[in-house]
Amino acid sequence: MLRETRKKALKEQIFVQALQLFQEKGFEQVTVQEIASACGIAKGTFFNYFTKKEEILLYLGESQLEVLNKGMEEYQDVPEPKEQLKLVLTDLLQRYTSNGELMKLSIVEVIKSAYLFENESKSIRRLQQSLASLIDRARRNGKLNSRWDTDVIVSTVLGVYLQTMMSWSLPHNQHSRIGDMFERYLDVIWEGIAQR
Amino acid sequence: MLRETRKKALKEQIFVQALQLFQEKGFEQVTVQEIASACGIAKGTFFNYFTKKEEILLYLGESQLEVLNKGMEEYQDVPEPKEQLKLVLTDLLQRYTSNGELMKLSIVEVIKSAYLFENESKSIRRLQQSLASLIDRARRNGKLNSRWDTDVIVSTVLGVYLQTMMSWSLPHNQHSRIGDMFERYLDVIWEGIAQR
DNA sequence: ATCCATAAGCGACCTTGGTCATAATTTGAC
DNA sequence: GTCAAATTATGACCAAGGTCGCTTATGGAT
Known part of the structure; x- marks a missing residue:
């Protein structure tokens, strides 16, 4: 099922990008909006994959x-x-x-x-x-x-x-x-x- | 020094009131504003005594x-x-x-x-x-x-x-x-x- | 009593995490 | 290919934590 794999891939991307940003600037200093932008998605979408930051x-x-x-x-x-x-x-x-x-x-x-x-x-x-x-x-x-x-x-x-x-x-x-x-x-x- | 004792008393009051509210409604469910109001102080004042909730x-x-x-x-x-x-x-x-x-x-x-x-x-x-x-x-x-x-x-x-x-x-x-x-x-x- | 310096109180304001109704997309059935 | 149902994306919106410049109160010095 394509949907499933894509979902997993996106979650992974969000995860990796977020980690990268956290490493660079520190957890608190990174906003969800930033993470979302870095992944080319909207803020709301982030919360489809992780319920909290x-x-x-x-x-x-x-x-x-x-x-x-x-x-x-x-x-x-x-x-x-x-x-x-x-x-x-x-x-x-x-x-x-x-x-x-x-x-x-x-x-x-x-x-x-x-x-x-x-x-x-x-x-x-x-x-x-x-x-x-x-x-x-x-x-x-x-x-x-x-x-x-x-x-x-x-x-x-x-x-x-x-x-x-x-x-x-x-x-x-x-x-x-x-x-x-x-x-x-x-x-x-x-x-x-x-x-x- | 009167100032000092009053400060301590207020801090204690905030603390006690906050605990009471937390017990009643749960930590997340209580807003700082509520705590402040319960103490008869402004929200900003709360943060003079505790830097974070x-x-x-x-x-x-x-x-x-x-x-x-x-x-x-x-x-x-x-x-x-x-x-x-x-x-x-x-x-x-x-x-x-x-x-x-x-x-x-x-x-x-x-x-x-x-x-x-x-x-x-x-x-x-x-x-x-x-x-x-x-x-x-x-x-x-x-x-x-x-x-x-x-x-x-x-x-x-x-x-x-x-x-x-x-x-x-x-x-x-x-x-x-x-x-x-x-x-x-x-x-x-x-x-x-x-x-x- | 007056004045000043310092501390404490204040609440409008900003930021940001998180929600939600709506829009776009995908999937499977026919 | 078309359509409907279900899934996912979206961003305006909201709530609440935390900030900050300004006001008010306090305490001591003269």
Whole structure:
């Protein structure tokens, strides 16, 4: 169906143009009219594809998650689950932070949508599921022995993941590599805070 | 100085009225004009006290943190550091979630301001410091033996704290008590994911 | 009491995100 | 090719957040 492909193409064009402009001038400084003009469409048309200006940021975030979810099996055969988690999530972190300032906004949008509205961010849900099955697999293979429920583990990991993104965003923390930060936190929750 | 006290009083009035209205009709549904009218001031005056409408939410979040920071010593003589952390942060969680839907918005604002702008959310910084000194004290008292840096521990704890707030916000997770959720996560990071 | 400098209040005004009735376009059926 | 139904594009319009130059109130100095 031609209609469908054209629709998708236009949405993609709007998305790309918008990102470009956001990169150049900053999110707030770009008006919807500008984006529309850059795509040769009317302002109203923009809202046929994205219901709010912020939805572009959400789309950005979700598409990054999508990419990760798709490429997840790439890490299937890493033997140690901890190593696996590290690789998977460092990959995602890298992706998120590579886009600079814009990604921070995007992260906030994803968080907002995922946790604020019943919007049911499918991408995050899928990430959770992927991580859960990663853990379960490790368990079955005898690579992980843990007293905790799988989904509790996943939530904990996501917690430090979130924390990593956020503390990395802090101006004065930018010196350390984000992957290293996450690894450190992962170490902590893996081994436990209290000394064995 | 009379001026100062009056300023503070008016700011407080705006804050309280705004919250009231937000509770009644929802954040988006309340206009700045409404808030101003409810206070008997002009719209422009509102912006002398809060630079954006959202700043009310930020103020709400920060003031909650403030309250906690002030009441922190209440938990000084709890013997076990883990218990101490649990009490302190459960207190905060309770505070945050007691206000219902509005708090979610407020949380997002605090996160935004803390991690997005160089705004330097002092309240969060102070919370971090309080937690850090809590950990250090436990260490000196021989109550905690850990290989990790204090600030790494603090960040990890904050990570699961964040995670708790957020997964609790999820519509389908509301059944469990938020304090219990946090406690579970705290257990995990305290003992470690991997079985000893 | 008067005057001045500074701070706070004000609301017309502008900008811009978002809506909606209408117009143009596409699709499928005949 | 023609027509009707459904889909998409459009831009005038609206609402509301935020700005700004001007007015009013305040507090201290003389």
